Amino acid sequence: MKPPSESSPAHPASDAGRLELALRASNEGIWDWHTDKREIYYSRRILEFLECGDNRAPNFFLSPHESVHDDDREEFVAALGNALDPGGPELFAIDCRIHTGSDDWRWLRIRGTVVRDRTGAATRIAGSMIDISRRKAAEAQIEEERHRLKMLIDHVPLQIYFKDTDSRFVLVNQQMAEWNGKCAPEEVVGKHDRDFFAYAHWKEAFDDEQYVMKTGKAITGKLEHETRDDETGDTYVLTSKFPWIDRKGQICGSFGVSSDVTELVKAQQQVAEFAEELARRNQSYEEEVQLAREIQQALASSQFPRIGATGNRLKFGARYLPISGLAGDFFEVVRINERTAGLLICDVMGHGVRSALIVAMLRGLLEKQRHDATQPGAYLKGLNQGLSSILKRADATMFATAFYAVIDLEAGELRCACAGHPGALVLGPGGVQQLAAQRDQRGPGLGIIPKADFPIQKLSLKEVDRLILFTDGILEAENEEGEAFLDKRLVEAVGERREESLEQMLDGVVATVLSFSEGFDDDVCLLATEIPK
Structure with missing residues (x-):
């Protein structure tokens, strides 16, 4: 079915034209269904969502609604039935997953206005x-992060709480609820310290929180003597x-962390030892993290092995731009023998300590x-097998992508394999080409499928002047419009600098990306080599 407005394009100044422009800008599509017909009209944008043409587009408003995901179907049917009911609402609204022509599921936000006849029956x-x-997907990830954070807060052996400006509890963890004699955090929310403690303690705690909110300064490591009106006895907590x-920079209240130090207070020497040990461990942790940063930086230095005869050696260059400490x-450039080198570039999922640990594991596996x-x-x-085994034993979900190339001067050959990583660029007499550009030339990321195979691609060194390996931090750099740099621009940037030295080319590529974007949102690695002729 085709609406009259599509028979002749509307002038942009008309209402229809404005609607078309608005829908295009919002990335929305329109649909129209006369409830007494099986056919339904979908605009071209919706057909793109469904990944099918007019002749294959399903009317998922018709029973048995097989195009609607099993988990969403009951809610969808209820919402549709409510809209079709003579006494139902004037608006049909549902978010659900719809099966697409590519055998995938796509979340659609569906909104519709119900047209009724005089009897109230829905006709359109x-x-x-x-x-x-x-x-x-983002909401699911955020929800999962919230769940993990809640699990951490509820199970950490500390009392954690947030209070409003009147010092009433807004959020507490399970430990705090039990500390106050309640079974669940909900039983504490909305209450005040005076509901649990005697005046001497709650007044002091209240004054401290007012001071923190007024001055913006923290109170850390204060020993509080908690006195109660019941017979549970006095307790001591160390509070911050x-x-x-x-x-927006506005004071919402205060938050704190308390730990039970009742037994420690009874033995002052133990308290002193505990504080000293805590400080020492914190210092040790900071030193270890700093050492890890220094080791990473040292391993990413520009000290490369000598490959090839004197005056006819491989030239190497690299740029390493981490966005965080770890x-x-x-x-890695591996010296296999005097005339053979291996070049590896790797990108571990995520950032921080977890990723740094995987990096350390992979570096340990290289020598093996x-x-x-x-x-x-x-x-x-x-x-891949080594990393998969480690992750399985640790019950951890992580992965890494990698590209590995062998420059064999003796055989005059370049051999490479890819593990879910962007293919390296080859600059040669014929211009710039990307290796492992096809799906069947790449294997999966490391740590995902333990017994995976990784196809090999070969190239004569006569076709290679330079080889450039990189991580996707370059490709994902975005400009102000949210447009990514991507492979095409990188190929152009490399091709435009073929006459420059290797170092100049690397600096130029980084400068080109930075002039395109406002900076990098991910770690960036570049590794390049020049083949002697």
Whole structure:
């Protein structure tokens, strides 16, 4: 079915034209269904959402609603039935997953206005749809992060709480609820310290919290003597309190962390030892983290092995730009023999300590796989099996992408394999080409499928002047419009600098990306080599 407005394009100044422009800008599509017909009209944008043409587009408003995801179908049917009911609402609204022509599921936000006859029967529903898959994925991730954070807060052996400006509890963890003699945090929310403690303690705590909110200064490591009116006995806690400031810089209240030190107070020497040990451990942790940063920076230095005869050696260059203290990107140049080198670049999922640990594990596995260093496929396969085994034992979900290339001057050959990583660029007499550009030339990321294979790609060194490996931090750099740099621009940037030295080319590529974007949102690694002729 085709609406009259599509028979002749509307002038932009008309209402229809404005609607078309608005829908295009909002990325929404429109739909129109006469409830007494099986056919339904979908605009071209909706057909793109459904990934099918006019002749294959399902009317998922018709029973048995097989195009609607099983988990969403009951709610969808209820909402639709409510809209079709003569006494139902004038608006049909639902968010659900719809099956697409590519055998995938896509989240759609569906809105429609119900048209009724004089008896109230629904004769027509028309409205809009928009793809909200990314938003739903983000919401699911946020919800999972919240769940993990709540689990941490509830199980950590500390009393954690947030209070409003009147010092009433807004949020407490399970430990805090039990400390106050309640079974669940909900039983504490809305209450005040005076509901649990005698005047001597709650008044002092109240005054401290007012001071924190007024001055913006924290009170840390204060020993509080908690006195109660019941027979549970006095307790001692070591408390730290901080101003609760929202994202706009406004004071919302205070929050704090308390730990039971009753037994420690009874033995002052133990308290002193505890405080000293805590300080020592904190210092040790900071020193270890700093050491980890320094080691990462040292390993990413520009000290490369000598490969090839004097005056006819491989030239290497690299750029390493981590966005945090502990990065998940790294590279390695392996000296296999006097005329053969292996070049590895790797990108571990995420950032921080977890990623740094995986980097350390992979670096440890490199030496173990040295016997396969001349065979890229076997080399990546060994790394994958080793990492998969470690992650399985740790019951951890992590992965890394990698690209490994072997420059064999004796055989005059470049051999490479890819593990879910962007393919390296080859600059040669024929211009710039990307290796592992096809799906069947790449294997999965490391740590995902334990027994995965990694196809090998070969190239004569006559076709190679320079080889450039990189991580996706360059490709994902975005400009003010949210547009990513991507492979095409990188290929152009490399091609434009073919006459420059290797170092100049690397600096120029980084400068080009930075001039395109406002900076990097992910770690960036570049590793390049120049083949002697």
